[in-house]
Amino acid sequence: MPYVTISTVRGILDAAQKKALLERVTDVLVEVEGQGNPEFRRNVWVRIEEQEPSHWSLGGMQPTSEIITSTFGAIGADGLRVTR
Template structure:
């Protein structure tokens, strides 16, 4: 049973983008680990963890609101 976690900044992904990640990850794991067997899909788990930007840094710089807007385009 594959289990993966994707960590991202809170607010970086829309609900639609998260759904697309879940779908594509499941598709990939069915193809690779499940060898194309669609029954394998029900065993694929993906967790998306969202971190507050204040808790993270990029290149040694705390992720400010301005930096997040530049990265995410939001």
């Protein structure tokens, strides 16, 4: 039974992106580890862990909510990316 954890900075992925990521990672595991057997799908665990930007560093720089929003766009109350 595979268990996959995807770690990311909170605010980068919206609800639709998370759903797509969970589905596609599951599909790959069914294809590769489950050798294409559709029954294997029920054994695949995929989890997205989001941490606050202050818990991350890239090249010594900590992202801020403002940097994330200006780079990726804001996420609305419905959990979906707001069109810029």
